Amino acid sequence: MDFTPSLPIPISFISGSYFLFSIDDVTYLRREHHICGVLIGTLPQIPQQNVFLGLPLQLMPEEARLLVEKGVAYIVDEAKAQRDGMKALMEADRQRYLQDLESQGLQASRLQATRREQQREEVLKKMEKKKATKVKKDSEQKQQPVPAHTDDAPSDLEMFASSPQPAATPSGEGQSSQASVPPSYPLFTHLHSQGYYLSPGLRFGCQYLAYPGDPLRFHSHFLVASAEWDEEIKLMDVVSGGRLGTGVKKGFLLGGVEKNAEKSQAEGQDTIRTFSIEWAGM
């Protein structure tokens, strides 16, 4: 139940989206970090069954970025990791082949050495015999010892023994450091730090839906829309967001980063201003 996966968790970055493939990671992030994501996996045989979806879990870029900034996860560029992995595999194969060659060479040279040894011994025996007969023939002749033929093929052995050790294989993790996020990211982190669970807001035509607790237990409180500090806000958007929100028992939350040089410098971070909007009913 309270299983903690080994941190940091790898987030797969595949063709522009962020995915999690481990159910342990998914439950851990939801439990400890309020990151829910969206389950997108269907059954291969019945893809039209899309009410209950399973793994993988797709994360918003904001969620991926937040987890990386917290040090809980890192992003793996899957295409790159795959390529590097294949390269690493080929490297391993090459090393094994070289080692095979080396051991075969060693064996061959050892065989050759023993054969030479045998031949030399035979030759020596023959010479002994000849010498013995010669001594018998003319005993006064001075004996001359035959010099031993010792320095035969040591070079082969040494050459292979000094072959380089296989280099450590690269980690194979194509880590790309940061997820690129929309400009609403500061508002996202602001709400997340206040304990809200955020999910994509497509269903209500906004950027995020903010839940006060786990979405399985709570209705969402806000339709969240982000704007730049001096970006023009259409009053019609305020009306439609506010009226729709109130109609579904939610508030319309408008927010953004305050562009105030003095303030942000003094605090060392962005100040977020948010406004909650509801229909007045009059």
Added chain:
Amino acid sequence: MMTSKTATIQAPEPSALSTLIAASNDSSPLSANTIQILHNLQHQHSWTSLQVHNLSVDEAGVPLDPQSSDTAPFPLISGIPPHRVYTHPDEQLFMLERNLRDDEIAPERTYVLPAAQGQSWSLQKLAFAFDSLPVPETESDHPQPTIRDGPENKAKQLAEYYERRKQARATQEWGGKRLLLSMVDKRMGGEGTVVYYIVQEGVVKPRQN
């Protein structure tokens, strides 16, 4: 015959609103819009003690920067509604527990920000309006509530409520500063409907309506 007939036809009387706007000294569109909303509050929603504040000078008397176009002065209306416009969900729960009804609590002065459809707004402007909004007044001048049943108990509970509200205002747990954003469609085809939205500073949970 024809000439005499046309002579008798008179131009229609200008509407009460048109006369009101014409009678004002300021003829800027912003001013006309403000008067229209004030008129609507007064006659359609029965607000009282209506005032127009000009935000070129904030409540402390500090003049605001007139150079910046984004913080150009704009008017603000305030008035007392006939009944409460907004009750925070936690406040509502507190009132329910003490058996207090909405109409037993005196309505307060509420600020209204006039706007017209098509007018350009931004977070900066909205933040400026909120920054220049006075802090909600303390409970020194609320009128004595009308006591109908169980006088002692009711008075005690009301006192309890006002005490709690004072506290909640300091901590902002029943919401921070708030105002009503009013909008009129004044463009071609606009028929003079005014809509009102409650805007509150910060993350304030929605009502259980």
